Amino acid sequence: MLPWFMMYDHTNYARWGPVYQADLKASEYAAPEVFKEFIEGHFAVRLKENAFNGVPVDKLLSE
Structure with missing residues (x-):
């Protein structure tokens, strides 16, 4: 890129x-805990506990 x-x-x-x-x-x-979470795929924000409502952090519009 x-x-x-x-x-x-x-x-x-x-x-x-x-x-x-x-x-x-x-x-x-520098931040091994954060790195581990990213590698495991935990980089989406979930406002509600549903299966397919994850939004990437940079696309989140706060309420």
Whole structure:
């Protein structure tokens, strides 16, 4: 994905994309509990206890 940011002249994404990627790679050691939960697929928000109502955190609109 990072080469596409450069190619399409998205300067801010091209600048901060590698930093974000390095943070994600370091999360295994910096926050092992959070990393474990992400690996297990617990990265969705559920407002109600139903089977198929999980929403990714970045798409959540608070009530």
